[in-house]
Amino acid sequence: MAEKTHPDQITGAEIVIRCLEQEKVKFVFGYPGGAVLHIYDAIYNQDHFKHILVRHEQAAVHAADAFSRATGEVGVALVTSGPGATNAITGIATAYMDSIPLVVISGQVPVPAIGLDAFQEVDMVGVTRPCVKHNFLVKDVKDIAVTIKKAFHIARTGRPGPVVVDIPKDITAHLAKFSYPESIEMRSYSPVIKGHSGQIKKAIKLLLEAKRPMVYTGGGLVLGDAAALLTKLVRALGVPVTNTLMGLGGYPSTDKQFLGMLGMHGTYEANMAMQDCDVLLAVGARFDDRVIGNPDHFYSKDRTIIHVDIDPSSISKRVKVHVPIVGDVKSVLHEMNELVEAEKPVQSPALKAWWAQIESWRGKLCLEFDNSNGLIKPQYVIQKLWEVTKGDAYVTSDVGQHQMWAAQYYKFDKPRRWINSGGLGTMGVGLPYAMGCQFADPEAQVACVTGEGSIQMNIQELSTCKQYHLPIKVILLNNRYLGMVRQWQEFFYENRYSESYMDSLPDFVKLAESYGHVGMNIEKPQDVEGALTEAFAMKDRFVFMNFITDQKENVFPMIEAGKGLSQMILANDIGAEDL
Amino acid sequence: MRHIVSLLMENEAGALSRVAGLFSARGYNIESLTVAPTEDPTLSRMTIVTSGSDDVIEQIIKQLNKLIDVVKVLDLNDGRFIERELMLVKVKATGAFREEMKRMCDIFRGRIIDVADGTFTIELTGSGHKLDAFLEGLDRAAILETVRTGASGIGRGDRILKI
Numbered sequence: 001m002a003e004k005t006h007p008d009q010i011t012g013a014e015i016v017i018r019c020l021e022q023e024k025v026k027f028v029f030g031y032p033g034g035a036v037l038h039i040y041d042a043i044y045n046q047d048h049f050k051h052i053l054v055r056h057e058q059a060a061v062h063a064a065d066a067f068s069r070a071t072g073e074v075g076v077a078l079v080t081s082g083p084g085a086t087n088a089i090t091g092i093a094t095a096y097m098d099s100i101p102l103v104v105i106s107g108q109v110p111v112p113a114i115g116l117d118a119f120q121e122v123d124m125v126g127v128t129r130p131c132v133k134h135n136f137l138v139k140d141v142k143d144i145a146v147t148i149k150k151a152f153h154i155a156r157t158g159r160p161g162p163v164v165v166d167i168p169k170d171i172t173a174h175l176a177k178f179s180y181p182e183s184i185e186m187r188s189y190s191p192v193i194k195g196h197s198g199q200i201k202k203a204i205k206l207l208l209e210a211k212r213p214m215v216y217t218g219g220g221l222v223l224g225d226a227a228a229l230l231t232k233l234v235r236a237l238g239v240p241v242t243n244t245l246m247g248l249g250g251y252p253s254t255d256k257q258f259l260g261m262l263g264m265h266g267t268y269e270a271n272m273a274m275q276d277c278d279v280l281l282a283v284g285a286r287f288d289d290r291v292i293g294n295p296d297h298f299y300s301k302d303r304t305i306i307h308v309d310i311d312p313s314s315i316s317k318r319v320k321v322h323v324p325i326v327g328d329v330k331s332v333l334h335e336m337n338e339l340v341e342a343e344k345p346v347q348s349p350a351l352k353a354w355w356a357q358i359e360s361w362r363g364k365l366c367l368e369f370d371n372s373n374g375l376i377k378p379q380y381v382i383q384k385l386w387e388v389t390k391g392d393a394y395v396t397s398d399v400g401q402h403q404m405w406a407a408q409y410y411k412f413d414k415p416r417r418w419i420n421s422g423g424l425g426t427m428g429v430g431l432p433y434a435m436g437c438q439f440a441d442p443e444a445q446v447a448c449v450t451g452e453g454s455i456q457m458n459i460q461e462l463s464t465c466k467q468y469h470l471p472i473k474v475i476l477l478n479n480r481y482l483g484m485v486r487q488w489q490e491f492f493y494e495n496r497y498s499e500s501y502m503d504s505l506p507d508f509v510k511l512a513e514s515y516g517h518v519g520m521n522i523e524k525p526q527d528v529e530g531a532l533t534e535a536f537a538m539k540d541r542f543v544f545m546n547f548i549t550d551q552k553e554n555v556f557p558m559i560e561a562g563k564g565l566s567q568m569i570l571a572n573d574i575g576a577e578d579l
Numbered sequence: 580m581r582h583i584v585s586l587l588m589e590n591e592a593g594a595l596s597r598v599a600g601l602f603s604a605r606g607y608n609i610e611s612l613t614v615a616p617t618e619d620p621t622l623s624r625m626t627i628v629t630s631g632s633d634d635v636i637e638q639i640i641k642q643l644n645k646l647i648d649v650v651k652v653l654d655l656n657d658g659r660f661i662e663r664e665l666m667l668v669k670v671k672a673t674g675a676f677r678e679e680m681k682r683m684c685d686i687f688r689g690r691i692i693d694v695a696d697g698t699f700t701i702e703l704t705g706s707g708h709k710l711d712a713f714l715e716g717l718d719r720a721a722i723l724e725t726v727r728t729g730a731s732g733i734g735r736g737d738r739i740l741k742i
Contacts (some may be wrong), residue, residue, distance in 0.1 A: 125593060130604050134647040137592070154647060187742060188589055188650040313641035316634070 001174050002338040012141040012172040013038035016105065019148040022180045025076050027067060027439050033080025035107025038172040044383075049076075052439065052468065052489045055460040057084050059432035061091020062458070065100050066429075069419045072225060072392060074101045075436070080366035081107040082120030083486045085166075086127065090426060092162045093131035097423025098246060099223055101160035103151045111139055124166040126320070133161030135525050141174035146181055153184045157192030159311040160223060176423040185246050191310060195327030195335065197268025203306040203323050204339045206279050211350035213239040214277035216262065218291075219246030219422065220284015220309060224329035227251065227415040230283060233333055238339045238347050240358055242270035244285050246406055246422040253411035254391070259358065263291040264559045265404040268366035268568060269358055270453075271557070275300070275565040276357075282307045284329050287319040288423075289561075295319050297564025308332045313420060366557050366570055367408055375550035378477040379400060381532075382409035385447060385475060388532040393417070393445040396433035398454030401426045401483035404555045406449040428457030434472040436465060445536060449475045452502050453482045462515040465542050473535050476508060479551045491569075512544035523548045581610070581630045583655040583662060583732040584639065585740050589648045590616050590623040595645050598625065607631065607639050611729025612663075620648065622742070626731045628644060628707075650742055659735040664708045665702070667692075668717075669724040672699040687713045698723060706730075 010018070016039055020028065029052045032040045043051050054060040057079045064075030075095075079088045085106040095102045109118040125137045134154050136147045144167065151163040207213050215234055221227060225248045234241045234257055241251045242262040251258050260267030262274050274292070275278070280303060285291070292298040295318050306323040307315050315324045325332055369379045380406050385393070395410050396419040399402040403420055412418045419431045419437055434448035448455075455476055465472060477483075485500040509519030518541050522531045528547070535543040556571035588594050595614055602609045617624045629639060636654065643652045655662075657715040672680045677699075684691055684701050687709065693700035703713055705732055714722065734740065 126596070129593075129597060130599050186647075189647050311645070313638065313645050317638060 002173065004175055005454035006177065007358070009175040010178055011038065011042065012144050012167070012174050012176065013042040013402070015141070015144045015176065015178050016148065016172065017042045017046050017048070018178050019180060020076065021046075021146055023074070023148075023152050025049045025074075027064075028076045029054055029063045029436075030078030031057050031060055031069075031080065031084060033084045033107065034080060035109060035169045038169065038173075038329070039105070039107070039167075041080065051078075052435075052464070054432070054464050056458065058428070058520045059336045059435070059458050059461050059464070061088045061102065061104060061437070062094065062429050062432035063436040064102055064104075065091060065095045066396065066419050066433035067360065067440045068100050068102060068436075069433075069441035072416065074103055077102065077104045079106050081109055081121065081124070081488075082122050084124055086121075089127065089131065092128055092164065094421050094424045094426040094429060095162040096131045096133065098219055098421065099160050100162065101155040102162035103148070103155055104162060104164045106164060106166045108137065108166045108168040110169045112170070113313055114168065124164060132164050133163075135164035135166065137166045138171055139168070141171050141344070143174040144171070144176070144179060145554045146184075150186065151182050154189065158189075159220075159314075163433045170238055192326050193306065193328045193331055195325040195332040199323055199325045199337065200332060201339065203281065203325060204336055204343070206304055206306060206323065207237060207239070207281060208340075208343060208345055210277075210279035211348075212276060212278040212354045213237065213351070214273050214279070215239055216244070216274060216285055217241065217247045217250045217283040218244040218285025221250040221329055222284075223417040224284055224310070225415070226284075226329040226333050229330060229337060231331035231389040233337050233340060236337070237345060237535075238351060240273055240355070242266070242274060244274055244291050245247075245420070247285060248407060248418040249280045249412035249415040252413040254413055259362075259559045261407055262565075264293070264561075265555050265557065267397035267408075267520075268364045268557055268570065269361040271559070271565040271568060272361045273358055278302055278304065280305045283333070284309060286314045286317065289318075292319065293559050293563050293564050297567070305491045313402055341538045343511055360539065364570065369571060371525070373550065376522065376528060378405050378479070378547075378553055379409050380525060381475065381477060381528055381547050381549070382406055382449065384529045384532055385449070386410045388529065388536055389445050389447065391448045392439065394419060394434070394437040396420065396430050396437060396446070396449045398416040398430035398457075399427045400451050400454060401479075401487065401553075401555050402449050402451045402454075402477040405477070417547050427454040430454055431458050431461045431472075431474070434474075435461060435468075435470055435505050438470045438472055439468075445473070447473045448476050449477065451483060452476060452478045452480065452505055457510075462512065462542075464515065466515045466517065469540070471538070471540050471544060472542050476544065476546050477549050478505075478508070478546050479549045479553065480505065481489070484555070490554070492560075508544055508546040512542070517544055519546065520563050521546050521548070552574045580633075580636075581628065582636050583660065583730060584627045584652065585655055585732055586625050586627070586643060586652045587617070587650045587740060587742060588623050588625060588646075589650065590621050591648060594623065594648045595625075597648060598627070598643065601642055602629075605638075605642065607635065613729045613731055620713065624740075626729070628730050635720060653734070653740045655732045655734060658738050660732050661735060661736070662706050662730050662732045663704055664707050664710055664730045665704050665728045666713075667726040668701045668703065668714070668722060670699050670701065670717065670724060671697065671721045673697045680721070683713070683716055687716075687722060689713070724733075730732065
């Protein structure tokens, strides 16, 4: 450490801690290592935030990400240089794809060693550039505070996203006076908040005059904390609404105006209404390939699209938009509600006819499933999970069939309760996501719906859960297959199940028990509800529930990649003998 | 269609790679890219020559604006503009070639900036088309080396890109 030339001087490491204190950070998820030893030494002597020691840096970033998804606050992770930094990449890319505000602080080799292939050196700024909102390399102790201030500002404003701050080890030992800027002005960065009033008026006029209106909302609505405003608008207009995978909870799923999730595994009614509507209001959503399928098929000359988004580059990216509104969803929806209130809309005969059409689509009962073969149906487990948790749990998922079933059958009535990797589709997020949620809301019920493939991608976190006594409930839908891969192989590769069978699985009950957790095997449908009730009654225990499910169950409805929204395969389109 | 995009960005380490990385990651064409600090040393001015459909160009402008270091972006093709590129060409200049090269250089308003036994180095400024035309006018075998800066562009009249 350097000699103090002024009594007010503190080390760069202490400055980092003071910055996090100023940002009111409650949790830092991390893993120590050489380049961050000074920072960890400063953590040792502070009690402003709690450091959570994970078992792998990827999990640190996922947990920080989930903490942010659950609370709306900026998540913070701390990793060392080199492998610590590269292990964090999947977590950063996951957060980037879903626009989650994070500040990831990574250690770097000392400034004089940069570029010399030093031990544990990696060009973190270079490696993360394509998967961060922004990143910084701090080369002077005097820049630490302003850089961290900028990082938090950039992460949480505009379209949120992860920001990496890479700090060389010698900088954390250098001395400087600490002063944290009150506010930050950046001439190159000033996100638009307020939408264009003329465009908003035009949008409302279109919606009021629409014969077949439809509202479609995504993760942006949840991130913008505008679910209540959207619900108010949809109810006042009396129009149907659908949510994307990322947007679930943006509108109460148990409400009759809700048509379910749309997209590749969306409901028949949501996809048909999306395809057939004449005025579409899209809020904080981005028309991605898993949502609207093929844009050429989606195109309709009879449909006018209104798109509200904070990111101009999301507008007219895959689908041409007629009324673009760039702005913060909360501000835009507030203005929309005021306009609608002044109009006092009444249900037109056309809207009535539209609802009749929608009801006929609903009549297909596309989420019905055959529950009679004596095996545990994964859908049934999720239905019971919803009942036992009274629809009020944080539900995290990994990626695959179980994710789709959780999205389809757990009815989310509140935003920030459904925590999953929508954009990047990262297997292995489920358990660290559950950790982040449990830290965010220690009293809440947290369920991690997962598969035997995904859970093994971050299974080491069972140890972290033990250390911090996290009473998470793991709902493992164990079908001994990488289910979604198996489903595609069945449909599109003539049942050639190449490398999708999960052999040599551990005894999950014993594994859980070896970490001091409770393990349960559930093998019969009649035991599902009782087991769930018993597990959730253990309020202070981590319970690992291994449900042995029907191996051949597939996710329906399904749209083949590259096909259009109205080209769904429904469960009852395929006879049981085909499966 | 070919577009010239001008932008002002923070003159910071790594800023150039953010722009270059954006073009490669999203599969946008990049014909040339030039960058240098402006009269305000904290700002760099970049000129990118790219091509694509109207939709792609719209996305390029939006994505550039989204980069945190980018202060302002202007698609010069949205109005009238001037485009210039500098080229240095080293050519064979022996015997009768010496006169011929001198004449070609005069026709294109170039300047001979270095003379040696058997070679001239010619400096030529103009639009990309003019530079192409000059090279096409030369005997291929006479061209020893060419260096081009890529286009720089500026709006005409009161079209100004400044903060």
